Amino acid sequence: MLEPFAKPLYITQPLLPDMDEMNEMLKVIWASKQLSNNGNMVKQLEKDLSAYLNTDFLSVFSNGTVALQLACKVLRLSGEVITTPFTFAATAHSLAWNNIKPVFCDIEEDSFNMNTDRIESLITQNTTAIMPVHVFGYPCNVEKIQQIADKYGLKVLYDAAHAFGVKVNGKSIADFGDISMFSFHATKIYHTIEGGALTFKDPYQKERADSLRNFGIRNGENVMEPGTNGKLNEIQAAVGILLLKQVESEIESRKEITNLYRQLLKEVPGIITSKDIDGVDHNYSYFVIRVDKAGYGLSRDELYDKLLEYNVIARKYFYPLCSNFQCYKDFPSSQKENLPIANKISDMVLSLPLHGRMQKNDVEKICAIIKAIQKG
Ligand code: T4K
Numbered sequence: 001m002l003e004p005f006a007k008p009l010y011i012t013q014p015l016l017p018d019m020d021e022m023n024e025m026l027k028v029i030w031a032s033k034q035l036s037n038n039g040n041m042v043k044q045l046e047k048d049l050s051a052y053l054n055t056d057f058l059s060v061f062s063n064g065t066v067a068l069q070l071a072c073k074v075l076r077l078s079g080e081v082i083t084t085p086f087t088f089a090a091t092a093h094s095l096a097w098n099n100i101k102p103v104f105c106d107i108e109e110d111s112f113n114m115n116t117d118r119i120e121s122l123i124t125q126n127t128t129a130i131m132p133v134h135v136f137g138y139p140c141n142v143e144k145i146q147q148i149a150d151k152y153g154l155k156v157l158y159d160a161a162h163a164f165g166v167k168v169n170g171k172s173i174a175d176f177g178d179i180s181m182f183s184f185h186a187t188k189i190y191h192t193i194e195g196g197a198l199t200f201k202d203p204y205q206k207e208r209a210d211s212l213r214n215f216g217i218r219n220g221e222n223v224m225e226p227g228t229n230g231k232l233n234e235i236q237a238a239v240g241i242l243l244l245k246q247v248e249s250e251i252e253s254r255k256e257i258t259n260l261y262r263q264l265l266k267e268v269p270g271i272i273t274s275k276d277i278d279g280v281d282h283n284y285s286y287f288v289i290r291v292d293k294a295g296y297g298l299s300r301d302e303l304y305d306k307l308l309e310y311n312v313i314a315r316k317y318f319y320p321l322c323s324n325f326q327c328y329k330d331f332p333s334s335q336k337e338n339l340p341i342a343n344k345i346s347d348m349v350l351s352l353p354l355h356g357r358m359q360k361n362d363v364e365k366i367c368a369i370i371k372a373i374q375k376g
Helices: 019-032 040-053 064-074 089-096 142-152 203-212 234-244 247-265 300-309 340-346 360-375
Strands: 057-061 080-083 101-104 127-131 155-159 179-183 196-200 217-219 271-273 287-291 349-352
Touching: 019 040, 019 234, 040 057, 040 196, 040 234, 057 064, 057 203, 064 089, 064 155, 064 179, 064 196, 064 203, 080 089, 089 101, 127 142, 142 155, 196 203, 247 271, 247 287, 247 360, 287 300, 300 349, 300 360
Parallel strands: 080 101, 080 127, 127 155, 155 179
Antiparallel strands: 057 196, 179 196, 271 287, 287 349
């Protein structure tokens, strides 16, 4: 008989900077008295992140959602934007906050990313961009998306919230599309407590984004357009500078945990695990299983509820689909017959606990619990 975990096991646990190193950073900030508004820590973080992501133009923001909202402004998007329903609310909402209509495209069964064969049929004269998500850090079909964008003169704005550090055939994930957004929320593989970044293709986009995050103020007394307050502060930037040094070892530890999960769940009927893709450097940001009731005997929801009894707090990322939210459900593209795979996958997925400090015996116990639940 397996006992429940003594303490809840959450899907993630944030990476934390070394306390002594953080204190040293705080002393520098205290001495400078500069707490926000593009101080030295933010400047240093932008430099470090540009190097890590191999990009020339990068800006940091107070969170990923504001970054996405401002990216829409930088690219002057309007009308309709084609996106995925299988994502966090922020993706579609950032469009809606810009008075842009999200048009939902069905996803692929294996990658959970937008099915590029479905994009062209959704393009209308009002379409201005494609906004794909590299969901769970798995890269989209970047080449096909760019081909379609070029053919129809559309912008590509990647929601790369989950894809920090991912590479495709050695190229940084930030290389693709017009702009990519990375979320630095505490639940992410790399974070600044709250925060986010945009990577751009040219210096003018960065200049505009920097002004938009600072109320639209361009220089001194020149207010060019209605901006917002999307600035990251110096203390959070310091966290980001320190955590960047840990990100590679975090990815390495998560890879080991992921492989252990895959190995232990391999033989469980009805539990489908993710696979690595050739040519991709993954970041192992989430460990997601699909629960096939026909094989496992219980539905995803039943497994989720049972895991709670063992103090395993899994998450149904991403259920419900954005297309089924009250605010979007009446759109033509949201209708279930247009999104069969997304609706099916959203009912099957479950994210299990994964972070770099997770104990192997905890993974073994979670897998043993999943097997025991199946046997009833
Ligand atoms: N695009 C995509 C595709 C996204 O996934 C997201 C955010 C965005 C855009 C927007 O980026 P941000 O504006 O957030 O930068 C979380 C996050 O809040 C959200 O950032 C994330 N995606 C989304 C997928 O997940 P919740 O409400 O599910 O998280 P929560 O609070 O339940 O946390 C999960 C577990 O993590 C907790 O059970 C315990 C643990 N945890 C959490 C926090 C915050 C900690 O141990 N410590 C903590 O400080 O939304």
